[in-house]
Amino acid sequence: MKKAFFAICLIAFFFVSCDDDEKINPDGLVEYTVDISGTWSVVSVTQNDVDITGLFDFQSLNLEFVYDGDTPSSFKMTKTSGVPFPFSMADGDFTFDDLTYPTELAFSGNQSTSIKLAAVPLISNGSNMQLAVNYGCADNSYVYTFKKN
Template structure:
């Protein structure tokens, strides 16, 4: 004969599950650029490109581009930016009206980010692989 007893329920977090805003602040450089699936990285000087994404009070706030001569979709050297969803982002929206589609999951504190943007029409897309 076996005697069974139950332990009390394990202690639970009274605040429940906490989700955090995705944090990708930092200085991003271009590693690779694809135009309609073709690698064009070696045909254009992307070495001087830098996209600085900043946060204020834990939320996306401002951006700064270091080089406007590098082909990139932003028309302004600086401005504000945001996510379409701060916890599970699929787009980065900039104050000049530009929106970048995020490819794959975005990890807080991660050092790689891939974004895609149509240029003029849906059949002409650029994919940028960025790293910190």
Template sequence: MKKIYQIKALLLVMTIAVLATSCKTEKVLPQKEALKDITGSWQVIKATRNGTDLTSIIDFSAFKINFASGGYTLVNRLPFLVTQDGAFALDDPEYPYKITFTAAGKTPVATAFTYPIVNGQRQLSLTFSPGCTNNSYVYVLQKVN
């Protein structure tokens, strides 16, 4: 009987020793998210208005938005959030949810903004209503190489 208690005590000591040495607290520092860089030329690959696909109806191939160091230029303008070239800003460079366009001499206009990777390609998705609030457009853009 005494031997059983000794074995149990030995097992308890060994268990405590193993747990004490294996439970080290590691300090995990959060990783800094890379800043979202949208510089370059972007073209529309999909466009919808009120859920209706416009891509097969309208030729968007000539329309481009060029982003460079805080500014943008529009090439072959189509219905869009702004009608003139100007400046842009992201609400948060690491986790952007909104982009603000400020056309030269105009009031800033902000819109919903997503920046997903789809099939290995970075895309921009802009949701906006130019003029009439009953019409909601979604432009999905992809960077032109």
């Protein structure tokens, strides 16, 4: 009786220990570059948490981001004269400080500048993006909220 019980336990252990390994989704471990390609328009601007959107023609400010495959490539900016923005480049190149989990956008062309993201994480194919900059002194903080067109 003990031998039969032992044999049954041994056979049961064999079947339990021989289960197939679980399949891992190969795409589940891939990290993708954040994609913000397309045209973005300003919907609001705050200075030290005070809405100043109505003081300038901020709605004329648009940023268009272009990718080369899945790599950030170039940008174009259009705006009405006199609308404040951290740089005056009409076009150039852009990239992120980290392609998967960015906290800054770096712009380069006839000048170079980096702008922090006010709201992280930046989500691929999301519809909103906020950029935070300081003008003049560290106490003057501006947040530009963009909406994807």
